[in-house]
Amino acid sequence: MAVDVAPVVEVEGACVRFGSDLALDHVDFRMFAGEVHSLMGENGAGKSTLIKLLTGALSAESGVVRVGGGSVRFSSPQAARAAGISAVYQEIDLLPNLSVAENVLLGQEPRRWGGMDWSRMRSQARDVLAELGLDLDPSSMLGTHSLAVQQLVAIARAIATDVKVLVLDEPTSSLDLDDVAELFRVIRDLKERGVAILFVSHFLDQVYEICDRITVLREGHVVGEYLTRELLRVDLVAKMLGRSISDIGERQRVPEPEDARPPLLEASGVTVAPRIRDADITIYEGDVLGMAGLLGSGRTELARALTGVDRLGSGVVELDGKRTRLADPHQGIRLGVVYSSENRRAEGIIAGLSIEDNIALALQAQRGVLRRMSTAHRRELALSWIDALGIRPADPDRPVGTLSGGNQQKVVLARLLALSPRLLVLDEPTRGIDVGTKVDIQKLVGELADNGLSLVFISAELEEVLRVSDRVAVLRDGEILETVPADQLTIDALLALIAQATPVREVLAEGSADV
The missing domain is CATH 3.40.50.300 (P-loop containing nucleotide triphosphate hydrolases)
Structure with a gap:
């Protein structure tokens, strides 16, 4: 070209x-x-x-x-x-315990009389932030700002030198629509200044x-x-x-009517501080329940509370018709309820351990220290899941931290599926992974549901939620507005529900909405 x-x-x-x-x-x-x-x-x-x-x-x-x-x-x-040439990565490498100014000028702090020139540092940082159209207090602590603001501060740090090329690696993976729009404004401004991005x-x-x-x-x-x-x-x-991508399409499985399937988990009046208020939710056997809402709508808080990861404030939870209260993840695992975190790096993989160790970890914890898995059993378990999920490279001794994001996610899924759960809650399972692995995971969700496993699927990509789900729970401002069959929703209709105060019945009656 x-x-x-x-x-x-x-x-x-x-x-x-x-x-x-x-x-x-x-x-x-x-x-x-x-x-x-x-x-x-x-x-x-x-x-x-x-x-x-x-x-x-x-x-x-x-x-x-x-x-x-x-x-x-x-x-x-x-x-x-x-x-x-400067780079800003998905995992922001700044220091939240330092001020905005200190982070912007990290490594190039102005000095006077052998010490920091704090006044000049704040002034220089304010000038750099102003170049990006950001009105931030340079003396404020970085950790008090939102993730989106921290991302922009990371860009400010990158352009504090004479930047010609700016690398942005997955900069929007944790941002909502408004934050993405602000980031794109900054990118366009830098482009106008001649920066290659x-x-x-x-x-x-x-x-x-x-x-x-x-x-x-x-x-x-x-x-x-x-x-x-x-x-x-x-x-x-x-x-x-x-x-060819002709095999990428909607789920073909037609679920049974709700009244023909027994509910696996029912929750009513659920409150989770600080967001979720008086939520009702039902998950059926062999059901894929999607959760759709903007960042901050309460999707993750609800998912973590229902699986015992975080504390449930109030409400009633029934499993198989029996009232229960999942006090911790260990009890959840014992009852067949498991959670895959959206924060794969911090709460999913253990980067320094091998693929085999990561896959066997939860099953060994469930068995206890006195019933150690044999070396042969661990190896057989790892190899079977490596083959079943297509984990690459197919080396059980390979440290998980050296794998791509998509293969790391597959290792996390293998660990949870090895527990033979009844309910698998997937929080952003395809975030930051490639298209091919996304397709693999979406197909896996359908296959698991076809085999009777119940799943909750949370994703910021609404098209993906509609593709894999039987029903979609629509969340806004900590409330579940309604749970709607996925085949009654379009992308536009779902956007209208989660982003605007459009009545549910009106949106469903129209079949779509302008947003």
Whole structure:
């Protein structure tokens, strides 16, 4: 694809190897000033490796990196930043116990008489924040601000130097619609200033809204570089997967009428501080109940309380018609009720342990320290789930922290499914993973329900909620407005329900709504 201007950063023929695995195989990549460029591909395609190469976190065994036309070889991320390449990652690497100003100027603090020049630091930070249109108190503690504001402070830190290339790795994964809009405003402002922005996201809608150019990677190779306006979404996904996506569709299973299925769990009058108030919910055997609502609507709080992870304030919970109160996750596991956290890194995987250790962990805890699983049993368990869920690489001794996000999620699911649960609550199970693995998990949800497992499915992607669910519980401001059969909802109707004060009956009567 020919262009008239020189790229601000260019990679030519890059090869990166981890052991015997070739993560990047003669990769060519380029970015232009004043453009937003998306890097797309499944987990394991080489996106993270290419980002690390650009930002100085690793070096290529062969190939060339050029910045401004000159060949460079970064020895560290600090060297990359000095050349004008900065990155903001999904896991924000700032210090919440320090002020906004200290975080913005971290590592480049102004000094006077051998100490910090606090006045000048606050003044400089205020100027940088103003460049992004942010009116924040530089002396306020970072931890008192929302995740969205912290994300913008991380960007402010990145541009505090003379930035030419800004890498944003999954910057919207934990943001609601309003926060995404504010982030996109900042991105457009930086674009107008001539900054080249690499926007990495699994949200296709966002990629098509904000990006000018797309490079697709698959298995360490460049599939191609495309102008966003010239690449259909269906073609993009097919290029990422390397196969047709005709098998990606709505769930085909037709559930039995509610009165023909016994309820597995019924909850009434549930209150969970500080958000959930007087919620009623019913989950049937073999049922996939979706939960849809904006960030802060109470989806996660309700899910954690119903599974014993967090304390239930008040209300009645019945399991198999018998009143119960799940006091902790151990009791939940004993009763067959398990929870997969939205925070995969902190509450899901144990990064330093192997795939085998992670899969066997919950089952061994359930058995107790006096009934240790044999080495052969642990290995057989791990290999069976690696095969069943397609975990890659298929090495039970591989540390989980070295896997892609999608494969880490599969390991978490394997651990929970090894317990043979009756109710599996999945909180954002496809966040931050590639399209192919999303399809795998969505299919798995349907197969599990077909085999009688009850599931709760929480996702910020409403299309995904409708695709996998039998019914959808609509939450707004800590209340369940109504639980609606998924086949009676459209994306527009669901958006209208969760985002506006539109009466449920009116939306269902119209079949859709303008939002």
